[in-house]
Amino acid sequence: MAVxxxxxxxxxxxxxxxxSIRIVIADDHAVLRESLAALxxxxxxxxxxxxxxxxxxxxxxxxxxxxxxxVLDLFxxxxxxxxxxxxxxxxxxxxxxxxxxxxxxEADYTNVVRMGGRGLVLKSDGPERxxxxxRTVASGELAFSDELAQRVLTSMAQDNSRGGGxxxxxxxxxxxxxxxAFCVARGMKNRDISExxxxxxxxxxxxxxxxxxxxxxxxxxxLAVLAxxxxxxxxxxxxx
Numbered sequence: 001m002a003v004x005x006x007x008x009x010x011x012x013x014x015x016x017x018x019x020s021i022r023i024v025i026a027d028d029h030a031v032l033r034e035s036l037a038a039l040x041x042x043x044x045x046x047x048x049x050x051x052x053x054x055x056x057x058x059x060x061x062x063x064x065x066x067x068x069x070x071v072l073d074l075f076x077x078x079x080x081x082x083x084x085x086x087x088x089x090x091x092x093x094x095x096x097x098x099x100x101x102x103x104x105x106e107a108d109y110t111n112v113v114r115m116g117g118r119g120l121v122l123k124s125d126g127p128e129r130x131x132x133x134x135r136t137v138a139s140g141e142l143a144f145s146d147e148l149a150q151r152v153l154t155s156m157a158q159d160n161s162r163g164g165g166x167x168x169x170x171x172x173x174x175x176x177x178x179x180x181a182f183c184v185a186r187g188m189k190n191r192d193i194s195e196x197x198x199x200x201x202x203x204x205x206x207x208x209x210x211x212x213x214x215x216x217x218x219x220x221x222x223l224a225v226l227a228x229x230x231x232x233x234x235x236x237x238x239x240x
Contacts, residue, residue, distance in 0.1 A: 020047035021138045024065065026058035026084070027051075027073040027100070036071065036100075039127055046134065055079025059087055062095055068138050071130075072117075074101040074108060085115035094218065096137035100130065113152045118221065119143030141189055142220055149187055170227065172214045180207050184220050185227035 023040055025048060027033040037048045049065045052058040056078045062070055074081035081099060088095060098119040099112045112120055119133040119142065133143035142149065170178055176197075183193045190208075194201045217223040 020045055021069060021134060022047050022049045022065070022067045023069045023071060023134065024049060024058065024061045024067040025051040025071045026053075026055070026061075026076065026081075027071075028053050028076040029073075039130075040071070040134070043131055046131075055081065055084045058084050062088065062093060067095060069134050070095050070097045071100055071134065072097050074099060074103055074112070082111060082115060085112070085117060089116045096140070098130070098133045098137055098143065109148055110152050113144070113148075113221065118219070120145075120148065140220065142187070142224075170215065173211060177207050177211050177214070180204060181211055181215075181223055181227045184208075185224040187224070 023046055025033055025036050025040070027036065030053070033051050033053065037051055040046045041048050049067055050061040052061050054076045058070065058072065058076075059079070061067075070084075072081045072084060079087070081101075085097065088097070094116070096118050097116065098121060099117045100121050100123060101108070102123040103109075109120060118137040121130050121133050121143075136143040144152070170181055173181060179197060180193055183196065188196070190201050190204045193204045197204075211217070211223060212219075215223060215226055217226055
């Protein structure tokens, strides 16, 4: 499958670029799938470039059209959402994925994060929540509720501290880079980090690229887990 790195992904809407966020939808219910396509297409900065009725079609579409964001249902025939996430990760395809689900099982939510999902929206949530999540993951950040982010990051950080996570540490980072890493662990966006540290957003982005390179973290989630494993807890972690 084609490899797509999610770290430098779209800042299109933020920068006023006319290029749209390209979206693939995967849901086995035809009415919901078509309604979602129409709903997302109503946003000027969104472009729906494909829709899939099952997991196999979703993987084929991601490979062929390389979208910025995949909006993915968890429970579908012919490879469910979990298998889609596993396959994408196995092939190194880091397309930003928003899970849209009706599940109320907290274990499902945790598995979504562990398998590489970067946002989660309940089907009972309003459209604005979905719009926000798509824009958030397209910009390379995370879109989870405060409670879910704290619970999942704490669990993953504990696993990491027991040797189940990244081998890299923060030792190679400069003091400024460490500050930024811990801000990411608290769920702060680049804009929030720039305001707290009194530096520009572009400077934050440059530091993040250096941090990713030095730690081997593939994205903000892995960096957050790594930072939390060093400081021993999530502090005031909040959703990105």
